[in-house]
């Protein structure tokens with residue numbers, strides 16, 4: 306666990322972790338020594354020789370003080386280390402998330418990351434903060450006393466040592482019992498947490514269907530309970546046996562001591578008292594050690610999940626920045642891609658010239674969104690090349706690629722901040738005047754005018770206080786402010802009221818002026834007026850051309866157009 310923690314956090318933390326462990330061992334040894342020192346203190350006292358005991362009392366007092374100091378230092382260190390670890394883990398997770406391909410972020414994974422960075426990190430920081438100390442002392446302190454006992458009274462040492470292999474065996478057995486069900490308990494916990502989030506997020510759908518229950522959550526909670534119960538049932542024999550063996554150890558020491566004391570004056574009474582004090586003092590912690598081991602293993606599981614996340618490959622970044630040979634262009638050349646083994650795109654080639662509008666159309670599931678995601682490098686292609694500004698996107702740094710592209714998707718996410726702050730997310734150093742100009746072009750000024758605090762009105766979490774159309778206008782203002790040469794747009798499918806519709810049309814016209822636009826088009830007007838229409842079907846480009854050219858060709862597009870524009874169906878909504 307410590308080794309893995311050191312590896313995950315890197316060199317700066319490996320040393321403090323090792324130091325903390327060493328400090329704990331020193332503290333445990335000092336504690337053991339304090340027990341052992343009872344012997345030279347008691348020996349003269351039992352003979353009635355107080356003077357001879359005094360120097361040893363001083364040594365004992367010194368050891369106790371040193372022990373208390375060591376305890377204080379290691380407790381401080383452990384707590385500080387725990388807090389620092391939590392911070393470092395959050396940074397490591399955050400840095401890695403920032404470098405992962407955008408396509409990695411599915412809701413289930415986001416749920417897992419949330420759990421990992423909350424309870425998972427708390428579990429992990431608990432190890433140095435408060436689990437390691439009792440675990441180390443419950444093993445090391447008795448070991449020191451038993452070792453010293455070899456020199457004080459070997460028979461008492463033997464009596465203790467016979468039980469040690471048994472203790473070790475039983476503890477390992479208990480650990481194995483816990484470990485066998487750890488994975489199931491853990492997986493059930495993750496599943497239940499994800500389902501709770503899903504339940505909360507889908508309240509609108511559930512209520513619309515008159516449902517207050519959610520079978521999947523119910524099932525996940527039952528599974529979690531069953532997994533916990535199964536673990537307990539399987540581990541109980543081990544825990545009981547551990548308790549029994551520790552009790553047996555105490556009894557063996559007691560019986561041996563009493564036997565030696567009663568069968569003649571051969572036993573060292575002081576050593577016996579020290580050993581008895583130790584066995585009584587450590588019986589309980591030793592029994593608890595089996596359970597503490599389980600908590601440490603749970604933390605180990607959380608750490609393994611963090612490790613797994615950190616091992617998820619990030620998008621490889623080139624060492625040196627690429628060069629744009631044809632700024633503002635997009636090109637897909639023989640692109641093949643699939644989210645899993647099923648190919649979504651087989652061989653897509655298309656070219657979007659600078660400052661032109663290309664409309665992507667095709668049946669639902671034909672891969673329009675996938676094409677746009679590949680241009681923004683949410684994923685890397687399996688075959689073929691995606692070029693932006695003439696450069697292979699894999700040769701561009703994320704910063705370079707993102708400087709070329711603005712993305713306006715349907716599921717616009719706004720931060721719970723003011724309208725102006727949300728627009729400024731497009732370009733952090735924009736002046737107020739620039740923000741206002743972008744807002745005016747995207748007709749956001751109309752929204753700000755009717756809100757109580759104007760541009761400073763907070764939009765609520767995710768922009769909840771605004772309508773879908775209003776959110777999209779803010780996102781268009783963001784893109785206008787960013788002023789990237791290429792705009793990737795997923796046109797809204799939802800029907801908008803007339804005002805919003807007109808405002809968005811005006812905003813999009815402003816956005817596409819002098820820019821390259823690749824749009825997943827749903828409105829007839831957008832498709833009709835595009836410089837180029839690309840029809841996707843069967844994982845490839847079925848046909849491409851202008852509206853007139855494609856109608857003349859009388860192929861798939863003409864067929865769709867005639868059929869669906871009459872029925873106002875397909876994926877095109879009338880302007």
Ligand SMILES: Nc1ncnc2c1ncn2[C@@H]1O[C@H](COP(=O)(O)OP(=O)(O)OP(=O)(O)O)[C@@H](O)[C@H]1O
Nearest residue numbers: 644645649667668669670671672673674675676876
């Ligand atoms: N994240 C994902 N994981 C797995 N499969 C996916 C994922 N996203 C899309 N797909 C699948 O890839 C195929 C193409 O989806 P895509 O969203 O690109 O189509 P689309 O043409 O944009 O569809 P629509 O018009 O309905 O939005 C679909 O079969 C879809 O189920």
